[in-house]
Amino acid sequence: MLERSKILVLAGTQEARKLIGVLVANTEYEVIASLAGVTKNPADLSVTILTGGFGGADGLSNYLQTQGIAAVVDATHPYAAQISCNAVEATRHLAIPLLRFERAAWEQANDDIxxxxxxxxxxxxxxxxxxxxxxxxxxxxxxxxxxxxxxxxxxxxxxxxxxxxxxxxxxxxxxxxxxxxxxxxxxxxxxxxxxxxxxxxxxxxxxxxxxxxxxxxxxxxxxKRPELSNGMLCASIDEVLKTLKACVKNAQHCKITL
The missing domain is CATH 3.40.50.720 (NAD(P)-binding Rossmann-like Domain)
Structure with missing residues (x-):
């Protein structure tokens, strides 16, 4: 039996919860979710959950390497700049695919001030x-x-x-x-x-x-949102699934533009 590819999802948003649910229901990946640990009684995600962070980019890099993580999906809050920067540095160091799943910003309506x-x-x-x-x-x-x-x-x-x-x-x-x-x-x-x-x-x-x-x-x-360079930007869950499939299948051809 082939070992399942491990996917680390940096979570903490509604979009992250939805993504994890889809990954669990529709893929063979072993999904691991990382939460900051701020929210009291977070929802059950039915996956392995890590809380409290990794200890900076070096700590995250060490975790990715020792756990054999195949790809990282950054689905954190758009303003969680520090963990996003850590993810960029750690995945770049190890040449691990990094996907950024970011919800669209609100657009100003006519009556907004x-x-x-x-x-x-x-x-x-x-x-x-x-x-x-x-x-x-x-x-x-x-x-x-x-x-x-x-x-x-x-x-x-x-x-x-x-x-x-x-x-x-x-x-x-x-x-x-x-x-x-x-x-x-x-x-x-x-x-x-x-x-x-x-x-x-x-x-x-x-x-x-x-x-x-x-x-x-x-x-x-x-x-304003922080300007981040976070690898491959995905605007939907479907796009995350397609990109993950391509990256995991042929990681050596999946390059991150930083």
Whole structure:
């Protein structure tokens, strides 16, 4: 019996879960999923799950080599730049195929009031004094908010930060984004939100807040996605399957353009 090819999926998104389900149901690959370990009680993926990271590019490279991984699929969040960069470095070092499965970015609709920003600092420069801001761009990058003590922030986060990490001008709400825009709109109205700072995450799971802002005519400071060079870009699960099949079948002819 031939040994099954091992595929490592860097997961943590809805798209990653769907992809893993399709791989398990429709291929003979041995699928291994890597999660950051941030989400409480993650969904059962019916595959081997690794949590907590690998210890940088060197750690990932060592894991890929010792486990005999045939290919890596980076299906992490579009803003998870560090793990994506580690994946590029590790797979390049070992000449292992790397696929990037990335959901499409949201596109601005006619009624959206969007202002593009390269980073949090630039987004803050767009907001007028004394505004109340819903910060939906991760508590991990919220430190610059201290630069605007005149603003009041509401920060939604998966895990409440420690007391020492909390900002004096911010209220923290634990929870996931709400896909239902009507509920997000009501949430914004109760909080009396004047501005929204958001990442352009794409997908439907967190789009509710964007549509709610549109309907309420709340301006949005939209953080640009990081520019990453992540091997072969796949826009759909079907494309991932086809590319994986070609790479695993004939890895020596599957080159990654970096």
């Amino acid at each position: 969007w202002y593009s920003a390269d980073n949090v600092e630039e987004s803050l420069s767009l907001i007028p004094p004394n505004a109340k801001v819903f910060f939906a761009a991760s508590a991990k990058i919220a430190a610059p908010l201290k630069q605007r003590p005149d603003l009041t922030f509401v920060i939604r986060t998966l895990k409440r930060p420690s007391d020492s990490e909390m900002l004096p001008n911010a209220e923290y709400i634990e929870g996931l984004p709400n896909e239902n825009w009507l509920e997000e709109a009501e949430f914004f109205k109760v909080l009396k939100v004047d501005w929204l700072i958001s990442k352009n995450s794409g997908g439907s799971a967190s789009y509710g807040k964007v549509k709610a802002a549109r309907e309420l005519q709340i301006p949005v400071a939209m953080l």
